[in-house]
Amino acid sequence: MPITLYELAAANPEIRFSPYCWRTRFALAHKGLEVEGVPWHFTQPERLAFSGQAKVPVLVDGEQVVSDSWEIAKYLDAAYPDRPSLFGGEAGLAHAAFINAWADGVLNPGISRLIVADILPALRPEDHGYFRQSRERNFGMPLADVIAGRETRVEAWRQTLAPIRLTLRRQPWLGGDAPDYADYIVLGSLQWPRCISRFPLLEADDPVAEYLARGLALFGGLGANAPTVAAA
Amino acid sequence: MPITLYELAAANPEIRFSPYCWRTRFALAHKGLEVEGVPWHFTQPERLAFSGQAKVPVLVDGEQVVSDSWEIAKYLDAAYPDRPSLFGGEAGLAHAAFINAWADGVLNPGISRLIVADILPALRPEDHGYFRQSRERNFGMPLADVIAGRETRVEAWRQTLAPIRLTLRRQPWLGGDAPDYADYIVLGSLQWPRCISRFPLLEADDPVAEYLARGLALFGGLGANAPTVAAA
Numbered sequence: 001m002p003i004t005l006y007e008l009a010a011a012n013p014e015i016r017f018s019p020y021c022w023r024t025r026f027a028l029a030h031k032g033l034e035v036e037g038v039p040w041h042f043t044q045p046e047r048l049a050f051s052g053q054a055k056v057p058v059l060v061d062g063e064q065v066v067s068d069s070w071e072i073a074k075y076l077d078a079a080y081p082d083r084p085s086l087f088g089g090e091a092g093l094a095h096a097a098f099i100n101a102w103a104d105g106v107l108n109p110g111i112s113r114l115i116v117a118d119i120l121p122a123l124r125p126e127d128h129g130y131f132r133q134s135r136e137r138n139f140g141m142p143l144a145d146v147i148a149g150r151e152t153r154v155e156a157w158r159q160t161l162a163p164i165r166l167t168l169r170r171q172p173w174l175g176g177d178a179p180d181y182a183d184y185i186v187l188g189s190l191q192w193p194r195c196i197s198r199f200p201l202l203e204a205d206d207p208v209a210e211y212l213a214r215g216l217a218l219f220g221g222l223g224a225n226a227p228t229v230a231a232a
Numbered sequence: 233m234p235i236t237l238y239e240l241a242a243a244n245p246e247i248r249f250s251p252y253c254w255r256t257r258f259a260l261a262h263k264g265l266e267v268e269g270v271p272w273h274f275t276q277p278e279r280l281a282f283s284g285q286a287k288v289p290v291l292v293d294g295e296q297v298v299s300d301s302w303e304i305a306k307y308l309d310a311a312y313p314d315r316p317s318l319f320g321g322e323a324g325l326a327h328a329a330f331i332n333a334w335a336d337g338v339l340n341p342g343i344s345r346l347i348v349a350d351i352l353p354a355l356r357p358e359d360h361g362y363f364r365q366s367r368e369r370n371f372g373m374p375l376a377d378v379i380a381g382r383e384t385r386v387e388a389w390r391q392t393l394a395p396i397r398l399t400l401r402r403q404p405w406l407g408g409d410a411p412d413y414a415d416y417i418v419l420g421s422l423q424w425p426r427c428i429s430r431f432p433l434l435e436a437d438d439p440v441a442e443y444l445a446r447g448l449a450l451f452g453g454l455g456a457n458a459p460t461v462a463a464a
Contacts, residue, residue: 085323087323088321088322088323088324088326088327089320089321089323089324090320090324090408091317091319091320091321091323091324091327091328091407091408091412092320092321092322092323092324092326092327093408094320094324094403094405094406094407094408094409094412094414095320095323095324095327095328095330095331095406095407095414096323096327097399097402097403097406097408098327098330098331098334098395098396098399098406098414099327099330099331101394101395101396101397101398101399101402102330102334102395104398105394105395105398106394106395162333162337162338163330163333163334163337163338164330164333165333166333166336166337167329167330167333170329170333171326171329173326174326174327174329174330175323175326175327176322176323176325176326176329177326180323180326182326182327182330
């Protein structure tokens with residue numbers, strides 16, 4: 001029985017855009033595990049009730065139900081130890097926790113402030129109210145105001161990627177000579193705006209853009225071939 | 233023959249304040265290696281000529297001469313594989329490179345903008361000219377202007393520590409259950425202003441302050457007992 005993954009979907013259910021769900025998608029591909037993705041929408045908490053919480057990704061592997069992308073990654077390494085490791089051992093896991101924290105606390109909030117208003121029109125009409133209200137409450141302002149000035153602010157955001165650029169001077173992947181979960185964290189974050197927004201975040205000559213292109217080509221173009229609002 | 237470490241020193245040569253030298257100090261203690269610290273001052277490049285470059289830390293271990301804190305840490309793990317590992321293997325090393333990049337690209341520049349002017353009066357008079365000119369060229373303004381408004385700006389700097397706080401919610405050390413080089417990177421950065429400035433960076437109830445206190449207590453209080461400008 002293949003693994004089932006509940007993933008955040010746009011009105012076009014083929015568009016899966018959550019950075020956290022992408023972490024899991026890449027992780028499953030790294031482990032060489034088959035997966036059936038199930039589209040899920042923001043206002044369907046009852047469909048996740050079986051997991052004891054209300055957010056995706058939720059992974060169902062036979063009797064096992066695991067939510068939270070970080071917990072899912074740890075589960076996959078523990079449950080499938082004979083397949084390629086996501087973390088490379090205890091220190092690899094511990095240090096990846098910092099990269100995960102940086103993505104959650106710096107990278108994702110920064111991207112959100114540039115593209116959050118683009119998400120709304122891509123959602124099903126019945127999800128608009130929830131999305132607008134929850135995000136406007138978080139930001140304390142209308143979504144249009146959140147992204148205002150992004151054409152100039154994006155330059156400051158690009159500077160927040162300095163730790164990625166500095167790392168890539170030493171090694172081709174955050175995982176070292178080959179990609180691992182550290183990369184899937186960051187690639188998941190960068191895949192999110194690529195799927196759900198047309199706003200260009202990276203300049204063509206940015207080493208991070210070259211890195212993203214390599215990441216999207218992994219696993220037969222898993223990321224590159226994903227449906228997006230620009231090419232759905 | 234003990235290892236020799238050339239370390240950046242203040243006018244009081246017992247005050248060793250470089251964040252990069254502190255990374256190495258902690259790393260040597262982690263490996264359980266004896267070290268003789270040799271004070272070095274900013275305007276003494278000729279004393280490092282034997283290393284082929286002009287910056288500290290420089291480590292001399294018998295015939296081996298290694299400069300650059302990152303290279304030194306890798307050298308120590310390779311040369312002393314039977315002692316406690318600094319990186320915990322290949323993935324641990326690869327992921328620590330990101331933490332190192334974050335400290336070099338975000339944490340240290342942020343600290344510098346709050347305390348750089350405090351360094352000058354702690355240096356030997358003959359080092360003042362070099363320090364002021366090189367730093368004012370980097371910042372493009374007088375040192376006093378760099379730190380202006382720090383009493384209010386420090387709050388924004390504290391927010392840049394979010395990745396540390398988020399990681400510490402999962403685990404007691406960046407290295408996981410026990411400290412490793414990932415911690416020495418960050419602890420070295422936080423030890424730097426503690427040694428050379430009286431400006432308070434962390435609030436007492438900040439989880440990072442609690443973490444720093446634990447880090448300073450390691451190895452018999454190696455960090456806590458170090459001479460500082462406040463208690464020299």
